[in-house]
Amino acid sequence: MTEIATSVFPRSPAARRDIGIKRRYAAERRFRAYGVAAILIGLLFLFVLLWTVVSKGYTAFQQTTITLPIEFAEKVIDPKNERAANPAKLMSANYPLLVRDALVKTLGIDPANRAEVKKATDMVSASARTQLRDIVVANPAVIGTTLNVSLLASGDIDSANKGQINLEVEESKRKVNDRQLAWMKTLSEDGVLSKEFNTGIFTSGASSRPEASGIGVAALGSLYMMLIVLVLALPIGVAASIYLEEFAPKNRLTDLIEVNINNLAAVPSIVYGLLGLSIFINFAGMPRSAALVGGLVLTLMTLPTIIIATRAALKAVPPSIRSAALGLGASKMQMVFHHVLPLAAPGVLTGTIIGLAHALGETAPLLLIGMVAFVVDYPGSPMEPSTALPVQIYMWANEAERAFVERTSGAIIILLIFLVVMNLGAILLRRRFERRW
Amino acid sequence: MNIMTEAAVEKALDQKMNTVSHKMVGKDVSVYYGEKRALFDVNLNVRENTVTALIGPSGCGKSTFLRTLNRMNDTIESCRVTGRITLDEDDIYDPSIDVVELRARVGMVFQKPNPFPKSIYENVAYGPKIHGLARTKAEFDQIVETSLQKAGLWNEAKDRLHEPGTGLSGGQQQRLCIARAVAVSPEVILMDEPCSALDPIATAKVEELIHELRANYTIVIVTHSMQQAARVSQRTAMFHLGNLVEENDTDKMFTNPDDQRTQDYIMGRFG
Numbered sequence: 234m235t236e237i238a239t240s241v242f243p244r245s246p247a248a249r250r251d252i253g254i255k256r257r258y259a260a261e262r263r264f265r266a267y268g269v270a271a272i273l274i275g276l277l278f279l280f281v282l283l284w285t286v287v288s289k290g291y292t293a294f295q296q297t298t299i300t301l302p303i304e305f306a307e308k309v310i311d312p313k314n315e316r317a318a319n320p321a322k323l324m325s326a327n328y329p330l331l332v333r334d335a336l337v338k339t340l341g342i343d344p345a346n347r348a349e350v351k352k353a354t355d356m357v358s359a360s361a362r363t364q365l366r367d368i369v370v371a372n373p374a375v376i377g378t379t380l381n382v383s384l385l386a387s388g389d390i391d392s393a394n395k396g397q398i399n400l401e402v403e404e405s406k407r408k409v410n411d412r413q414l415a416w417m418k419t420l421s422e423d424g425v426l427s428k429e430f431n432t433g434i435f436t437s438g439a440s441s442r443p444e445a446s447g448i449g450v451a452a453l454g455s456l457y458m459m460l461i462v463l464v465l466a467l468p469i470g471v472a473a474s475i476y477l478e479e480f481a482p483k484n485r486l487t488d489l490i491e492v493n494i495n496n497l498a499a500v501p502s503i504v505y506g507l508l509g510l511s512i513f514i515n516f517a518g519m520p521r522s523a524a525l526v527g528g529l530v531l532t533l534m535t536l537p538t539i540i541i542a543t544r545a546a547l548k549a550v551p552p553s554i555r556s557a558a559l560g561l562g563a564s565k566m567q568m569v570f571h572h573v574l575p576l577a578a579p580g581v582l583t584g585t586i587i588g589l590a591h592a593l594g595e596t597a598p599l600l601l602i603g604m605v606a607f608v609v610d611y612p613g614s615p616m617e618p619s620t621a622l623p624v625q626i627y628m629w630a631n632e633a634e635r636a637f638v639e640r641t642s643g644a645i646i647i648l649l650i651f652l653v654v655m656n657l658g659a660i661l662l663r664r665r666f667e668r669r670w
Numbered sequence: 671m672n673i674m675t676e677a678a679v680e681k682a683l684d685q686k687m688n689t690v691s692h693k694m695v696g697k698d699v700s701v702y703y704g705e706k707r708a709l710f711d712v713n714l715n716v717r718e719n720t721v722t723a724l725i726g727p728s729g730c731g732k733s734t735f736l737r738t739l740n741r742m743n744d745t746i747e748s749c750r751v752t753g754r755i756t757l758d759e760d761d762i763y764d765p766s767i768d769v770v771e772l773r774a775r776v777g778m779v780f781q782k783p784n785p786f787p788k789s790i791y792e793n794v795a796y797g798p799k800i801h802g803l804a805r806t807k808a809e810f811d812q813i814v815e816t817s818l819q820k821a822g823l824w825n826e827a828k829d830r831l832h833e834p835g836t837g838l839s840g841g842q843q844q845r846l847c848i849a850r851a852v853a854v855s856p857e858v859i860l861m862d863e864p865c866s867a868l869d870p871i872a873t874a875k876v877e878e879l880i881h882e883l884r885a886n887y888t889i890v891i892v893t894h895s896m897q898q899a900a901r902v903s904q905r906t907a908m909f910h911l912g913n914l915v916e917e918n919d920t921d922k923m924f925t926n927p928d929d930q931r932t933q934d935y936i937m938g939r940f941g
Contacts, residue, residue, distance in 0.1 A: 556778075557784040558786075559745060560778035561773065561777070562771070564770050567800055
């Protein structure tokens with residue numbers, strides 16, 4: 234037994250050289266601990282960020298509505314019966330009166346008590362006017378009938394219904410008075426007042442009334458810009474990278490170009506906004522606030538990212554593949570398009586999607602080209618005024634009402650979902666097309 | 671028909687050998703990488719239907735010379751070639767010669783097997799496709815089959831033609847690369863240490879293949895293995911420090927070389 238032990242360890246442990254094994258393992262353990270700590274800190278901040286946004290924003294996806302039997306009385310909408318001759322009359326009829334009448338009836342208020350009536354009508358969003366108008370204009374036959382219509386509750390009632398207003402505060406200092414709270418309770422019990430999924434936040438445009446505002450218009454503006462960036466930046470970026478990487482002679486000039494591309498990637502985005510303002514708007518005379526200009530500016534901003542990613546992907550293609558193609562008599566062009574580019578494609582796509590995601594979240598340059606605009610209607614083309622998702626968030630963040638605060642966070646959640654989807658897409662594409670050699 | 675019997679090969683070769691014809695002729699070939707000169711006035715002729723082995727210690731210029739024969743050095747920016755290299759009397763560095771056409775006539779097999787990350791079929795069919803050697807599916811099928819047969823890979827690969835070429839073993843990959851080079855029907859095949867990444871069994875197969883290919887192609891092979899040079903080649907050229915030391919029949923080279931340096935190198939006294 235002892236013989237075996239001595240043969241395996243010919244010298245006693247004390248006699249062995251100290252080569253610092255313990256120190257080395259200790260150093261490794263310390264380094265691992267630092268790494269784990271760094272990741273934990275990162276995760277903590279990510280969690281705090283997501284928690285704040287989600288906890289503040291999830292309520293934005295619900296909206297309080299008040300469903301009232303609206304009587305489309307002819308004597309209110311069109312007392313002189315001139316709608317056949319003059320359809321424009323329907324546009325300017327006194328629709329709020331219909332709401333008032335319905336409320337007075339439902340709540341059983343004395344119509345002569347002006348203060349009470351005012352309190353009641355304040356519960357319904359002023360957007361009810363356009364809502365009823367649209368119903369009547371779309372179908373004038375409803376005049377003279379009674380329909381149950383879901384009207385948006387006003388922003389303050391919505392906040393109160395979601396429990397976001399502090400009811401401990403003295404009545405005169407709070408936005409919702411006791412009378413309204415009592416009504417809310419009865420209406421809620423009758424099923425007239427209810428919380429529903431908020432489709433308006435996805436489809437509506439800008440509005441000064443939080444309950445009627447949404448990101449629809451901004452999302453369309455962002456979509457236009459993304460398409461412009463994709464259509465311009467991808468081919469230009471890939472062509473530039475292929476030329477620089479495969480065809481251009483390596484000399485001072487190409488070195489200079491390379492350094493400058495890397496510099497451009499680090500230029501603050503607001504500088505691109507100034508560039509866009511002076512070149513596209515002031516010099517080329519393109520329209521202000523248009524998705525076209527925004528898309529062009531974001532293209533300039535995204536190009537360096539795409540070029541750097543594409544060049545890295547091209548560099549990663551092994552030179553043996555190039556030799557193989559050239560050795561068979563392929564021209565340089567055939568070598569690039571048949572072999573190198575397909576192998577580099579996952580890298581190119583990943584770079585493009587990350588560049589697009591970056592551009593989607595960009596705000597500063599858009600402020601300078603006038604995309605901080607109050608746009609109510611969907612832009613029919615990239616030439617029309619529009620705004621962008623992050624700009625919409627910026628504008629809502631500047632508003633005071635409680636209902637805008639939750640919408641700000643709600644819009645952030647939507648933007649984050651877009652970004653996560655895009656980045657996941659990048660990862661999946663990479664997995665799918667990655668080839669080994 | 672594709673794989674000639676040993677005797678038939680020897681007979682055909684003997685007939686050709688009687689009339690020595692030079693497929694490629696290098697005259698005063700010098701190569702510079704920037705300021706550095708890598709080859710010094712090399713005069714070397716490549717005989718038709720002969721395997722010519724280029725031997726010599728690392729960095730002696732044998733690979734550089736090989737790559738001048740199909741202008742693969744063109745891809746290195748700082749590289750400059752002087753002198754004259756002809757293929758069937760045409761100067762291959764003449765501006766009127768197109769490098770793409772040259773490489774279709776002078777194919778190359780590299781040190782490391784480098785199949786395209788595509789199917790075996792596509793690997794072989796790629797050359798004929800870009801050079802327009804085949805039009806119909808049947809023609810391509812025919813070229814792929816004969817090329818793989820010539821490379822001795824048909825039996826192993828016929829059931830997996832549409833699987834990736836990178837999934838083959840190292841030796842099979844190298845034979846696939848040879849099939850790919852053969853598919854464009856070149857006149858000369860250059861091989862740059864084709865067996866250095868292969869095990870002895872795969873090496874033996876490739877050497878056997880080289881022996882068979884000699885009937886139809888002119889082959890120039892760079893090798894670090896003296897035994898390999900002795901086994902596969904009929905002519906051997908020894909390079910040292912950018913100079914051509916000696917060029918001779920392989921039998922004579924390995925038994926009774928004219929130059930002392932060749933003898934020393936073959937005997938393993940330097941290198």
